[in-house]
Amino acid sequence: MRNKTIRQKLRPFSLLTASMALACAASGAQAASDPASPAAQDSSSTTTGSSTRTDTSVQDAYTHDSDHSHDLTHVTASPMNVLHESIGLSRMPQDAMHTPQNVNVVPQILMQQQNVKSLDEALKNVPGITASVGEGEGGMAGDQFLIRGFAAQNDIYENGLRDFGVYTRDSFYYDHVSVIKGPSSEVFGNGTTGGAINIVTKTPHLGNSYQASFSGGSGSYYRGTLDVNYQLNSTTAFRLTGMGNENNVVGRDYIYSHRWGIAPSLAFGLGKKVSFVLEYFHQNDNRIPDYGVPVVYSSANAIGRPVTEYGVKRTNWYGTTYDQDDSSTDMITGRLTAKVNPILTLYNDMRGGIFHRYFSASQEACSNFSSGATLTNNTINGVAPSSTCQSDFFSSNPAAAQVARNGGVGGPEPYRQSDWSIQDVFSGVAHLKTGRIRHEIIGGFDIEYVTDHRQNYAYGSNRPGTSLLDPSPYVPGLTLGNCSQYPNRLVNIGNGVGRKCYKDSDALDVGFFLSDQVWLTDYLSVKAGFRWDNWNSHYSATGGSTATPDVHYGQNETTINPSVSIMYTPRSNLMVYFNWSESTTPLSLYVTNSSEPLNAKSASAAPERSRLYEVGTKYSAFHDRIGFTAALFRLEKNNSVQTDPSTGDISATSDQERNQGLELSASGTLLPNWMFYGTYALYDPTITKAGSTTSKQGGQIQYVPHNQATAWTSYEIAPRKPWNMTIGGGITWRQGVWLDQANTARVPATVEFDAMVSHHFADHWKVAMNAYNLDNRLNYGSLFSNRVTPSIGRSFLFNISAQY
Template structure:
């Protein structure tokens, strides 16, 4: 077994999620109904009402970041390296997991435990990424694989930023933006069939409910019955979400959504022995024990009210309830064995969690001559409880040349239990000042209070722990708008990682400079950023000689590098998405397992990554309908699997392709192929090897209205 790099963090009871985060304010469609001469504020710059909110269903190029500045903010004016994957891009690439959604985003490494299907694995700039939904931390819900069909877009904000998001890891933030009702009639339904007996059906529709157009609804649903690359596997899921939006006037809007996500899978976390390359259809777990069951329900509410004279109020609340149980038999291969018989172990965890998180924010916008001012202040809170029981025992060895399954273990008792409580409260303030629509100064300050409590036992030793922390973080940035389509920025931000009992939170900071370019008269955005990110007093997972995993202190780590990203719709026919990142992530001071690893590289962090996706549309002609051809390539440089640096993943290029044929304006069929040439390589290694996913083919019939 090995330590998990879940999106959001460590698997210890001091979860990465000890704090709620910022709110998301979705600018309502009603706000666009103003006269074009009437100004409204798109913080931190005053613009005119003629500016339109992003249409993520029609474009791969986003113009706004909905959470980065706490309100809808022009990406061009945001002093941070950000990427937005729109609904159009998600659909075009048939991205059905967070890992596939982000795999064309620079600075991000995903899916480095490919055949471990329980979680999404994401690193940003060499460090963990922390995940959010509507700008509020997913916290205790973070171990669940999100379904991209639930979201209108996925936003990636690279680099440390606890001032905006609260206690979080320094690599960056992933924000999911939920599909909410729209004040129009719309609908989309599809059927998908593909590799591994994959069958899927989904629908997303909504409409206005009253003659006054003050009430709208939306219903989103999906059901999937599928297998995975390996034998005896399941990858089944259902998702149902309903939402209501009440907007009695342009100044007031209340949205309530409820969703339920269930998953029934067969985790292949056991991986494959290290002696040679195996067929990905091989399965060395236990069909009667390898199982992962998730059931999560979420109720959310978002309130916005605009007072007169530039004063705005937003309040957001979310309650989630989760059951997350898994068990698997996994290979224990120290890498020195011979023959075909390998040891195994049983491991599993049963977990329940309940979480209430919310915030209230007030924003005041004003103009003082040539100076535009936007002041944001708010409070946030989070109250979460989790109960868990973990199981571990030796499992019968397996002969990989003639696999005979032994069945599930009998009479397992937990080696560890924990009942945990997390309470956080936060105060924050942020000030934006724009001078002559050229210089934008941003300063933020945040104070977080965290209380932790845990009652349980580990290997028969009872524990009753309590601790509390108070942490302050700040950020500062300066943006210079050279002209309407070109801006530069410099920023300093701090991070405060979630603490553990008796250990002060790990702190980090980042310096960043960047440039963004939006050519006039085009739908395009090109950005580049260079960064220096540091984190002190962290711990990392280390595989010991006996196959066990312990966490060892690493004194100081640093990641330096740069990213370049471009997204453009060059004409009605051609769109391009491209990116490159260079990350030099190394340990500056540490001793691991008695070995000085100073100067060695982080685990699972390729120094070079690059990607390119091109889509070309051919209009309908005569009896032939419109066609769209898509082709993409992803390059991953080599990287080490752990500390001390020893074995490494080799560099690889993977190719993806897509083709869409439109029968008419509302009906189309799409063919998507990921890993077109079925390239196979080891992407992760601990007590076993883990391969990248095999070639996957999916055919989708879609009808829109």
């Protein structure tokens, strides 16, 4: 009834706006544009980045380039000032400066100086982002981020199209990374409670360029990358980026990653009114999953802490030789841009993807039951090795402590995953006038279908426990079988589903979006928009044990997510804004990366609903040399979803959560040759209503720190001289956080000092050295309610590169 009322209210607005756009386009209405301001003209005098481009685009109402169809090199006075970076998708055509939300951009030059090798490393520069380990038996792993404390594992995009796979993303083909904070369902569709991560890739440009690099260092680290751009004719170019990477992890036993990737792309119509970019991406990764170390409690009323805080070696890994995470990802993308006339530009972005994965992990458990108690599914000949793990560890004989590796109910058994997805987004951006009123109208539709098929496997017996202090990965005699061999040893899916062999999920999302930014005066504008979505999903669990019947569930949700912004722009380099927006997250949204998307209890659950209030300002100062941002926000979420750390069951609760705070950033060139990039976040994350027994009324939302900051600076000594040198360094700080909604377990603060030094020689060559975690502090990167993963120890990476 509520959605019907909203649609009735929005119908006249959408019909009127669409009619005005068509009428004005047909009559050749005058495109909205202003003369370029002196600041804007000055900012275009310097070209930065790895390449240049021919720019024939029109200027929009803010006197900056609004055409980001290729997202190559951006014209700014400082490559570290990110305010004039594009967001990287057609339906958000403005740059970070003129987008009425807090947007953190990780620029190319910062990733180069830090020798960033993955999406996770790039996002260390963004406050409010943490990583989680995985969910119960589902063993999600891969890139699992939270933004402002809210799950964003389904909110990773590449050039505005969803990247649906569950894998660790390498950064070898990144141009820059944008993080759009706050609910963005009006743009992206369902999800995006805390925000969205958009990766902008390297694509072909006019002119030839060649770049190659090789890195080696601590932890048997070897890495090579290639980036070649070749102009085929006056409007066509080809680009090829590639990567090979092999490394262990300093400070963790047995953990390694062997991966390679390739990303060729072809661009037609460069500099023309109609252009098309065709991209292909493949990444293959064979790694060992790291579920970290358990959280333990020294007494009944103590706060849980990682066992490594009590002297257990940070290198301890509690997996087995059977553990493996082998993934293969293929995506092909086509992006069409057509400038119909000075008023209207049309875009069509399409992607198809295939994702395969074999995953097997051991989930450690260090329990504290009374003597003689047993732990379900972790018993070995009637003995539960972890039942007295904690009491043994804190006794006079800590060496007696034994960790179980089967996890919770059933434990994380292996599975094979095969997914595919297709998405098409058609959009149009119109700049026009109705009388004296200027408009920027954005509208279009978004269709996505994704499917997931999993086949579960089972071990013939329980994995035996191992020593908490001195674990061993070797398990002699353990056998792995298929569904028919060990049907009663399959993962016991909760809520009456039972032990099933196959899990199949699929979902179809059809969305329509429309927004209109209206300039009431030259300096004051209002933007209002909405997105309508129909989400139709299905889930089934079949085969395996006959003790429980096969099940089939489904959800069909129709949602409307509005957004309203007010922007005051007295100058092109200054904006003050207010934003109100909403987002919706159906429980079945996580098709490819959730352990159990639906069950009998949750199939009829209402979706999460989030609401954002944000006021902020953005200022590009000193002729665009330094960019400043400040944002005050309040983010509210109802019907919060929780995951049981033992069973992996996902359930809707009546919890209400609120995170509010202040986010600041400054980036650019402070003085000649001196660059700086810094961010700070102050959060007040509160559980305003505890609707479940596992949440604490008035407690702090899990994983969200009160304070978080990053800083990076570099200085170039004697540039263009034979004795030139660039030195730099930075700090990443995150205050300690609670690991559960009950606020009974906590992880200490993260403090990491990094540094770099580099030297250019022979015009085109560079040597560099990066140092990470210089004081070898015991930090924790990936977090979950009952376990955490220690971060990399002190390490060094040497690099030599050539660019022509």
